[in-house]
Amino acid sequence: MKEFIQILRRFLPPYKKNLLLNVIFNIISAVATSFSFAILIPVLNILFESDKDITSIGEFQMDFDYIKEVLGYYTTQIKYEYGIENTLLIVGSFYIIATLVKVGTQYLASYNMIFIRNSVVRDVRNQIYTKVVDLPLSFFSEERKGDVMARITGDVTEVENSIMNSLDMLFKNPIMIIVLLGSMLFMSWQLTIFVLILLPISGFIIGRIGKNLKKRSGEGQSKMGEILSTTEETLSGHRIIKAFNAEDKMKVNFDEQNNSYRITMNRLQRRYALAHPMSELLGSVTIIILLWYGGRLILGDSGFQASVFIAYLGIFYSIINPAKALSQASYSIQKGLAAMDRIDMILTAENTIKEAEDAIEIHDFTDNIRYSNVTFTYDNKVDVLRNIYVDIEKGQTVALVGQSGSGKTTFADLLPRFYDVAGGRITVDGIDIRKAKLKSLRALMGNVNQDPILFNDTFFNNIAFGVENATQEEVERAAKIANAHDFIMATAKGYQTNVGDRGGKLSGGQRQRISIARAVLKNPPIMILDEATSALDTQSEKYVQEALDNLMKDRTSIVIAHRLSTIRNADLILVFKDGQIVERGKHDELLAKSGAYSVLHEMQTNNKI
Template identity: 60%
Template sequence: MKDFIKILRRFVPPYKRQLIISIISNLLHAIFSGVQMLFMIPILEVLFDTANEITSLMPWEFSKDVLQNNLYYYVTAVKHEYGVVVVMPFIGLLMLLTTFLKVGFAYFASHQMVGIRNNVVKDIRTQIFAKLMALPLAFYSEEKKGDVIARATGDVTEVENSIMSSIDMMFKNPIIILVSVGFMLAMSYQLTIFVFIMLPIAGWIIGKTGKSLKHKSRKSQNLMGSILGVIEESVGGLRIIKAFNAENRMAKRFEKEAEDYRLIMNKVRRRYVLAHPMSEFLGTIVIVVLVWFGAYLITGDNPTLTGAIFLAYIGIFYQIINPAKQFSTGFFNIQKGLAAMERIDKILLADNKILEQDGAIRVNSFEKCIEYKNVTFGYNEKKVLKNVSMTIEKGKMVALVGQSGSGKTTFVDLLPRFHDIQEGSILVDGKDIRDIKVHDLRGLMGNVNQEAILFNDTFYNNIAFGVGNATPEEVENAAKVANAHEFIMATEDGYQSKVGDRGGKLSGGQRQRISIARAILKNPDILILDEATSALDTESEKLVQEALENLMSSRTSIVIAHRLSTVRNADVICVFNEGEIVEQGTHDELIKNGGTYSKLHELQVR
């Protein structure tokens, strides 16, 4: 329960007004539930002809003796005036009134709780998505996408169905139990003490039964993450699966994951469905023993109860049984939900190392140069960049070449702070990038990557992505500069045509040109190109290269390239090897030196 309370403290405070209203309504609901049962006593006494004859009113005050005396006074007066037949509807009307108030307050309390529950679930979903957007790229390299999706969807649904569905019960049932116990103590403290002895024993048995449910639920949710991971990988790699006739292999892999999930869910659900029968059986045991003890108090040598009061007492006690049984079911629910919340917290509480310092500097433009000073960076223990230093002047085109894994992509990823450097510093116009607001820093840059990432939206929205106030004319001009306007207009709905999932309706060259149009519209001061033409055929490459030249005109550009022919005109070419810059210069200078670049060039022109 400690973990459950922590979750409530994290997410419920914004809705404390609704919570207070709900608690007050539940309190009134519980009071009128007890009063309703008390009105049964005069009915039973009238029926059994054991009603007390009260002939005088006491001054009104809020006490048991005064309320009981004056109620019996009116019952006696109506009985003598009109007879027993009229007394019953008189008391019945009082019961109807208390029942109306009881159910009315119960509805109002639940009405408030529905809002709290749905608001909290929305807040959790919103916080998860915001955190997913804020986390650095390194987080996703260590996590399976299917498992991340499972936490953001299935686990939130589990929290909604388990923990949030139990909020109403956790705030309503204790109030009902406490108020009912108050009525029971007033009616017979001996019976109530007896109940206090019996119920904790039943609660202990239920707690022992549900102890392992949290562990099994966590395991089942991990397996669901694995299932979603297999689905995500299979759909994403369907072309390769079919090309290698691996459908059966993937089907067997999925079947194994599904079978493991089935086995653990059998254990979880069987333990869960045990809650109701067990609480029903234990509750019946308590009732049987309670009736036996009540009979003793009524028929003993010194009776302390009447039959009418005992029956009303049983009625109030039954109002405790259902909340107590719901506690057992809710306990099982909460254990399942806590396991899901632990997995969600792996996202919500994940360490975001890309932090913005207090008093971070605002920047609106790039004026002079970018400086890498003795930059070192590594993933885990492996150093990818080793003491790299370099200056990039404004308006210059700098090309990065070298073998795969030599550190080129990491070099450019450090500039927009996709990762944070571990040693050294990177300066933009003399300001350390860690001292600049992240939003402003990234606002200076535009990216065109090897894999053009498009969204399942229209051409227009993909080009205008990240530029909130773009006009149709600006979007169209950007597409023309990127050599994309013609094939966009050839589609049925032009700029309002959908590009498909990840741009699946387009060729590789078309996707890349849309990506370039997006960068053109942003009009960044600094442009980063990561092997933007390496995956294209010759004709597409020519169109994309022309679009890139239009984009790079009079702009500071950092270009990663495998095809050396695309960077011959670069102002500076940097050759990377095992995390170090081993050569720098123009194309002609590096060819003349006869070093690593010259050897790479010879290999490509043969």
């Protein structure tokens, strides 16, 4: 319960007004419930004890006998004036009015709680998505995408179905129970003390059943994350699965995960399903014991009336359903807390890329980029980059070459602060990028990656992505520079044609040219190109290379190159090996050295790679 209260403190403060209204309406509803049963007592006395009329009211006393006396007096007056049958109708009308007040305020309480519940679920989703967008790339290299998706979808749904749907019960039922118990205590303290002895015993038994529910629920959500991860990997790698005849292997793997989830959910839901029958049984046992004890009081010399006992039973019966719902809510909350724990793994994840409090706004790039003794490691393990010194002057094209894993991509990723250096520093116009505002730093740069990232949207929106208020003319101009305008216009709706999931309706070269058009429209002074042509056929490479040449005009470019033929005219070529720059210079200079670059060039020339 402590964890649940902490969750309420986190998410409910913006909705205090609605919460207060909910509590007020629930109190009115509970009082109306008690009153509706209390006014039945005089009617029952008329039916069972018609000879006992009350013709006067004594001095005011704060006890139940005085209330009975008042109700009995006015009932007697009505009976004298209108007769017994009409009295039953009149008192029944008061019962209907009390019931109308009860159900009306119940609706108003639920009306406010619905607003709170749906608003909190929206806030949780927004917080998760915002956090996911803000988290650094390093977080997602350590987490499985399917598991992250499970937390955003399944776990949030579980919180909605469990914790949020239990809010109404948790704010309504305790109030109902407290008010009705107060009424019962007012009517007969002996019976009520007896009830208060029985209810904790029932609660203890139900609590024992739900003890491990949170743990089981956490296991279920974790296994669902594995299923989503496998599904995501299957959709992404469908071509490879078929190419390697691995369909049966993937089916067996998925079946094992799915069956494991089934077993866990069987255990969880069987325990959860036990809550209702168990509370039903315990409620029945409690009523029978209460009937026995109440009968003893009536038949004894306690002065306890049968009419009062019937009304008492009516109030007690009204407590049973809230008590049962409260016990079931505790089950749901345990499931929801397990889901919330998994959500908090994202919400509380540390964003290692932090912006300095006195961060500087960079408005333009005018001089140079400098890597000074830069070192970088993943998870404080083996150095990926060691002692990197590089000066990149404005307008230069700098090419990075080397074997896979030599540190080229990491070198480029450090500049927009996708990761932070472990040692040394990187400056732009003499400003340490860790002291610059992130958005202003990244606004100076455009990216074109080996695997172009397109969204399931139109050509226009993909090209204009990240650029506010882009016009049709600007988008078309960018597409023409990227050699994309002609094939876009050949589609049914032109720039309003949807490109499909991840650009699935386009060829690799077309996707790359849309990616280049996006960078052209952004018009940044610094371009980072990560092997943008390595996965293309010769014809596509020709179109894309022309687009890249157009893109790099009058810009500072960092080009990660696989095909050395594309960087012959680079102003500076950096040769990486095992995280270090082993050679640097222009194409002809490096060939003349007969070193690592010359070896790479010879291997490509002779088609050995």
